[in-house]
Amino acid sequence: MTAPLVTRVSRADAAAIGDAVRCLKAGGLVAFPTETVYGLGADATDGRAIARLYEAKGRPAFNPLIAHVADLAVARALARFEAEAEKLAAAFWPGPLTLVLPKTAGCPVAELATAGLDSIAVRVPHHPVAQKILAAFGRPIVAPSANRSGHVSPTTAAHVLADLRNRIDLIVDGGSTPVGVESTIVACLGEPTLLRPGGLPRDDIERVLKRPLAEPPAGIVPEDDAPLAPGMLASHYAPRTPLRLDAKRIAPGEALLAFGPTLADGSENAARVLNLSQRGELIEAAANLFSHLRALDAAGAKSIAVMPIPHDGLGEAINDRLARAAAPR
Ligand code: TXA
Ligand code: MG
Numbered sequence: 001m002t003a004p005l006v007t008r009v010s011r012a013d014a015a016a017i018g019d020a021v022r023c024l025k026a027g028g029l030v031a032f033p034t035e036t037v038y039g040l041g042a043d044a045t046d047g048r049a050i051a052r053l054y055e056a057k058g059r060p061a062f063n064p065l066i067a068h069v070a071d072l073a074v075a076r077a078l079a080r081f082e083a084e085a086e087k088l089a090a091a092f093w094p095g096p097l098t099l100v101l102p103k104t105a106g107c108p109v110a111e112l113a114t115a116g117l118d119s120i121a122v123r124v125p126h127h128p129v130a131q132k133i134l135a136a137f138g139r140p141i142v143a144p145s146a147n148r149s150g151h152v153s154p155t156t157a158a159h160v161l162a163d164l165r166n167r168i169d170l171i172v173d174g175g176s177t178p179v180g181v182e183s184t185i186v187a188c189l190g191e192p193t194l195l196r197p198g199g200l201p202r203d204d205i206e207r208v209l210k211r212p213l214a215e216p217p218a219g220i221v222p223e224d225d226a227p228l229a230p231g232m233l234a235s236h237y238a239p240r241t242p243l244r245l246d247a248k249r250i251a252p253g254e255a256l257l258a259f260g261p262t263l264a265d266g267s268e269n270a271a272r273v274l275n276l277s278q279r280g281e282l283i284e285a286a287a288n289l290f291s292h293l294r295a296l297d298a299a300g301a302k303s304i305a306v307m308p309i310p311h312d313g314l315g316e317a318i319n320d321r322l323a324r325a326a327a328p329r
Contacts, residue, residue, distance in 0.1 A: 007165050009157060012129045012174035021136045023169050029053055031146040031160045032133055033174035034125040036096045036183050036199050037153035038160050039068065039143030040168060041133070047110040047287030050142060054112075054286065054317055056167040059149045061320045062286070064115040065142040066098050066183075067122050070134040075122045078107050078140060084209060085188040091208045094126035096179050096199030100187035113142045115321070116237025116290035123183055129174040145182060146171075155180050186213065237290060239297035239304065243326035247305035255301035257292060259285060259309050271301040282314040289318055293325065 010016035020030045027049040042049040079101035103120045145153035148163040157173035184198035193214040250266035256273045260280035274292040276285035
């Protein structure tokens with residue numbers, strides 16, 4: 001048993017920034033103010049910390065997260081900027097704009113944070129507290145809005161505490177957030193597309209681009225916890241190899257995505273075996289999910305058999321993603 005978590009709340013002074021950085025380095029969860037809303041931060045390179053973050057928010061699905069970075073130079077290690085993305089970053093960063101861009105080959109952000117996608121959402125926040133934490137931490141921080149899944153985004157430390165008390169390590173209280181709505185999200189994966197209206201007005205963006213932003217296809221209503229990847233943007237990661245869920249027997253030549261200490265019958269003839277968590281631990285399984293799927297997809301097997309995974313806790317989100325990945329396309 002781990003000790004019960006008690007959420008600390010600290011006024012945003014130098015000691016609190018130091019505490020936040022130590023906590024992030026140890027794989028902890030830290031809520032902090034940005035100019036838009038409070039974010040719930042975790043080390044973007046730490047898959048287990050990110051799995052814990054999804055668990056704390058109670059998200060029933062792994063929706064991709066925004067990687068927050070200190071400046072454009074750090075962002076370039078994560079994402080590829082073409083001409084229009086360069087223009088937007090130059091005009092509006094730091095500030096309430098998130099860009100969805102192609103991931104770089106060496107992107108250090110954990111697969112779970114981008115939910116296995118080849119794109120990544122990146123933002124340079126303007127808020128001095130967010131800036132100080134990012135500069136002192138020196139790595140990207142993923143931060144969804146710091147609310148329980150299905151609730152509205154928090155604009156004060158009290159809102160965060162009401163939703164996440166004793167589910168996260170620390171809340172850095174920097175007062176109420178000045179913008180009060182989430183960042184505007186623009187995908188630059190082709191024609192620049194407005195994925196979520198937010199704190200930066202569309203007109204400002206269009207003035208810089210000298211053309212209108214494309215609209216996501218009709219019927220897509222951006223919601224707090226819905227994936228915002230419409231139409232030509234793949235909404236979720238799907239392997240090319242067919243997936244067979246709840247497999248109790250493995251056919252010869254199948255690849256096996258295992259879970260737990262006891263492998264399914266027939267596993268000795270599998271083309272390749274990867275275990276999400278030998279200990280049967282759901283946090284570890286979530287952290288490994290997308291990277292293991294990618295590795296098995298590359299094994300050239302006729303199908304990937306997936307052993308049953310419990311549905312409790314993070315198991316719900318893991319099973320949700322597996323069901324989507326298995327859906328016929
Ligand atoms: O203002 C904000 O953006 C706040 C502060 C904390 O920075 N963060 C925030 O994060 O609102 P979140 O997770 O609540 O909303 C981010 C949205 C999600 O709906 C997610 O689906 C979408 O961004 N998103 C992230 N990565 C994406 C990607 N690669 N493609 C499409 N949508 C993406
Ligand atoms: Mg949110």
